Amino acid sequence: MASDRPQHASDAPRVAVVGATGAVGMSLLQLVEERGFDYASFELVASPRSAGRTVEFGGAELVVREIDDVDFGSVDVAFFSAGTALSRIWAPRASAEGALVIDNTAAFRMDPDTPLVVPQVNASVLDRRPASGIVANPNCSTIPLVRVLRPVLREWGAEQVVVSTYQAASGGGYSGIGELREDARSQLAGPPYSVPVKEFPPGLAFNVIPFIDTVLDDGGTVEERKMAQESAKILASPELDVTATCVRVPVVNGHSEAVWIRTRRPAEREAVIAELAAQPDVVVHESTDPVSTPTPRHNGDPDRVHVGRIRVSEDGCGVWLWLVADNLRIGAALNAIQIAELLREKGKL
Ligand SMILES: NC(=O)c1ccc[n+]([C@@H]2O[C@H](COP(=O)([O-])OP(=O)(O)OC[C@H]3O[C@@H](n4cnc5c(N)ncnc54)[C@H](OP(=O)(O)O)[C@@H]3O)[C@@H](O)[C@H]2O)c1
Structure with missing residues (x-):
């Protein structure tokens, strides 16, 4: 049975995850289910490469969309983890349309109008809704x-x-994990080394x-x-x-x-x-x-x-x-979802 918009409690936020097919995005989906984070609707967003693909989530098959197809006016909270360049353009647009953005990238972390939040450390900075409409998630370390x-x-x-x-290696996303595995296999097999190194020059395996x-x-x-x-x-x-x-x-x-x-x-x-x-x-x-x-x-x-x-x-x-x-969890997805939970507690979401 295919449905791409599961419905939950009506006062729960409408959620979008931008970068949903990535290492951080997939961890976020897992944490939403594990923590029982409630939502009224759920959108999965990724690059045009993944658009149209389905992902099993919350007992439904969700269809992945391109960002151009998302109406952020119908989203309460948008988690962004699709790279700094994309956040720079799309996070302000999403927030201007009414979504509160929780951004995992480096795009707005040092912006004075954007709180940089670790809920266990500086929760009080979220007593007010951020002027930029964006809450930044810090670097994973x-x-x-x-x-x-x-x-x-x-x-x-x-x-x-x-x-x-x-x-x-997972700090470099799925391609980083894949490259380490391939490079390790190639190093173990011995020369000539066949794996092109892109993410981690000069090569991460045994290095x-x-x-x-x-x-x-x-x-x-x-x-x-x-x-x-x-x-x-x-x-x-x-x-x-x-x-x-x-x-x-x-x-x-x-x-x-x-x-x-x-x-x-x-x-x-x-x-x-x-x-x-x-x-x-x-x-x-x-x-x-x-x-x-x-x-x-x-x-x-x-x-x-x-x-x-x-x-x-x-x-x-x-x-x-x-x-x-x-x-992927503490350094990214878990902190992001804990920010959303904190905003719910404070009645800001
Ligand atoms: N990995 C970590 O430990 C970590 C920790 C903290 C912060 N971050 C930050 O989180 C972000 C994502 O990291 P990641 O490790 O999850 O990377 P990743 O595994 O490479 O995933 C990237 C995600 O972004 C999507 N994407 C790429 N171009 C897009 C576009 N034009 N429109 C919409 N979606 C697009 C990808 O979709 P496709 O699958 O369709 O390509 C994928 O879902 C980065 O900015 C990174 O710096 C990562």
Whole structure:
């Protein structure tokens, strides 16, 4: 039985997902079902390549549409995850037609009229509907970072944060995952290597690549700048000095980060553990046994930020920790849906 518009409770929002066939979009659809996020109607939007295809969702076969065919005047909330260029053009149009946009791309994150939201950290910025009609979802590595930085900042202050990321292939979407798998098969088979490398030059399998996104004039990368600027905006700490080195690693899904924080006041390890463990959906792994330490392959609950290897320097002002978080869920789709849930709670959706 084919129907392309499932109907639910009448006060529930009418939803569109732009980029619905992508890695983030598919995670979002899964989370809508898992969390029982209610909706009055549901539109799936992707590129002309996918238009007309059907996707099973909510007990129905939904037909994927092109964005030109969507009436955003009949949509209450539109999740965008189809790239920055598309959001720059279409998010303001969708919002002008009346939809509230929750944007997963980098297009509006630093726009002063657009709140950049991690519900566990700065929910109060959504007390008013955003002036731009857009709520921005932060970068996938920024979200778990600020969720552990917030309690440390509040309790002990921070002079400097130094972070090295270990980012998975799924950060490059479905094509990134496919390329890692093909490249790994080709490397294992031995030369001549037949797989053209597009997403991750010079090739990610059995390699690590210390560049993500464009390199800037100062030698840093756009990804590294995003982590610094977005963290300061979300934590409302413009003076916060965050410096990052972002590295792509041959992991299918799940980003890891090694974080060092120079605090203003001395902290005790037990107190740091207690503060982090008290954060919503943060799990502290105290064991130093390698099998119990969080890794992307053995991440446990994918909807929690997993923290391990917490250490404090002798003077108490240096805190080290290791974190692992599912980039497609925590770093993108889950945060986006939690923003929508928060807007519902606040009566803004
Ligand atoms: N992957 C992550 O961990 C992550 C985390 C945070 C944020 N993001 C951001 O989220 C966005 C999507 O990432 P992804 O990993 O899901 O990428 P992806 O797997 O490549 O998916 C891209 C999606 O965008 C759609 N699309 C492409 N061109 C379009 C167009 N002209 N009109 C409508 N839809 C179009 C694609 O449709 P087709 O299937 O038809 O091509 C697909 O559904 C990116 O901006 C990315 O930076 C990703």
